[in-house]
Amino acid sequence: MKYRKLGRTNWDVSEIGYGMWGMGGWTGSDDNESVASLQRAVDLGCNFFDTAWGYGAGKSESLLGDLVRNNKDKKIYTATKIPPKNFKWPGKKEYTLDDCYPPDHIEKYVEKSLENFKLDSIDLMQFHTWEDTWLEDDRWIVKMMDLKSQGYFHSIGISLNRWEPWNGIKTVKSGIVDTVQVIYNIFDQNPEDELFPACRENKVGIIARVPFDEGSLTGTLTMDSKWPDGDWRNTYFVPENLKSSVEHADALKQVLPEGMTMPEMALRFILGEPAVSTLIPGMRKTSHVEMNLAASDAGPLNKRLMKELKKHRWDRQPTRWSQ
Numbered sequence: 001m002k003y004r005k006l007g008r009t010n011w012d013v014s015e016i017g018y019g020m021w022g023m024g025g026w027t028g029s030d031d032n033e034s035v036a037s038l039q040r041a042v043d044l045g046c047n048f049f050d051t052a053w054g055y056g057a058g059k060s061e062s063l064l065g066d067l068v069r070n071n072k073d074k075k076i077y078t079a080t081k082i083p084p085k086n087f088k089w090p091g092k093k094e095y096t097l098d099d100c101y102p103p104d105h106i107e108k109y110v111e112k113s114l115e116n117f118k119l120d121s122i123d124l125m126q127f128h129t130w131e132d133t134w135l136e137d138d139r140w141i142v143k144m145m146d147l148k149s150q151g152y153f154h155s156i157g158i159s160l161n162r163w164e165p166w167n168g169i170k171t172v173k174s175g176i177v178d179t180v181q182v183i184y185n186i187f188d189q190n191p192e193d194e195l196f197p198a199c200r201e202n203k204v205g206i207i208a209r210v211p212f213d214e215g216s217l218t219g220t221l222t223m224d225s226k227w228p229d230g231d232w233r234n235t236y237f238v239p240e241n242l243k244s245s246v247e248h249a250d251a252l253k254q255v256l257p258e259g260m261t262m263p264e265m266a267l268r269f270i271l272g273e274p275a276v277s278t279l280i281p282g283m284r285k286t287s288h289v290e291m292n293l294a295a296s297d298a299g300p301l302n303k304r305l306m307k308e309l310k311k312h313r314w315d316r317q318p319t320r321w322s323q
Ligand SMILES: NC(=O)c1ccc[n+]([C@@H]2O[C@H](COP(=O)([O-])OP(=O)(O)OC[C@H]3O[C@@H](n4cnc5c(N)ncnc54)[C@H](OP(=O)(O)O)[C@@H]3O)[C@@H](O)[C@H]2O)c1
Pocket: 018, 019, 020, 021, 022, 050, 051, 081, 128, 129, 159, 160, 181, 209, 210, 211, 212, 213, 214, 215, 218, 220, 263, 280, 281, 282, 283, 284, 285, 287, 288, 289, 291, 292
């Protein structure tokens, strides 16, 4: 495993981190399997884990707390997120700071997260949704600085809404936040345009999330893919999205080198972007952990394939189903 600096935090984080949403409540989660997968990742050198109160109302956070306690000899970076007070994902521009992150709500959920982790302090506290207009209202800044000075957490981050990489740039430039979490993968290349340069200039660490586009970039979805009732993927991969996602993934299979898998190509593409500090695939199986973490040793793809994959950029706009 190779490590990169996470912006101005100066932490050395594993290039491949760990996304912990699925194990918090997607159908098909098995806690024993999730715990074994987390431990396997630590054993293979992964040291950055991303969770949120919203992943099972604290369930995923408590699994991460256990992992930290079971590996006291290792530094494991814990990153979590404060949910918006209206519990609506994604954020929308009409939502105010009072709708989503009034100071009392921030404090309440930072405390709840610490209780779930059963730890004294968290490394990175992020906002689970973001609107750049909130920068004009400094109540969240005052509250976060106060909680940080009391040692509740060490660094502050924002997590940007799907397909809105521009909706965080002002905050990145403000110098208030240490990290930004954004969707970046073979399809969603648009953070390269403005967000990444702004992060580089301001030494803001970049956490690339959803490296597999929620699964389509693993090449395993078909036009008939369905999930059990209650699984959120039914509401994301609605027929129009499933069809176009499968078509876009099929086009990639034409350029996949012999001997390489789709997940490997997806991860090594992201590793080719030096601005990214860590990328966080969602994983609940040790086989996925082993396969994905090996991408770091394999390193970025060669220049010819990178150039080819740049052509598969797919710019999308938020829609009623995009969440
Ligand atoms: N608003 C936000 O802040 C926000 C929103 C979304 C996600 N996130 C963060 O980003 C992380 C990653 O996103 P995500 O989990 O939604 O999506 P993702 O990483 O794009 O895809 C996860 C899916 O890929 C599967 N997978 C993983 N490795 C695989 C492999 N080698 N071969 C085949 N399939 C594989 C997983 O299966 P298994 O689960 O069965 O292993 C899971 O179904 C989340 O876990 C979360 O930490 C944050």
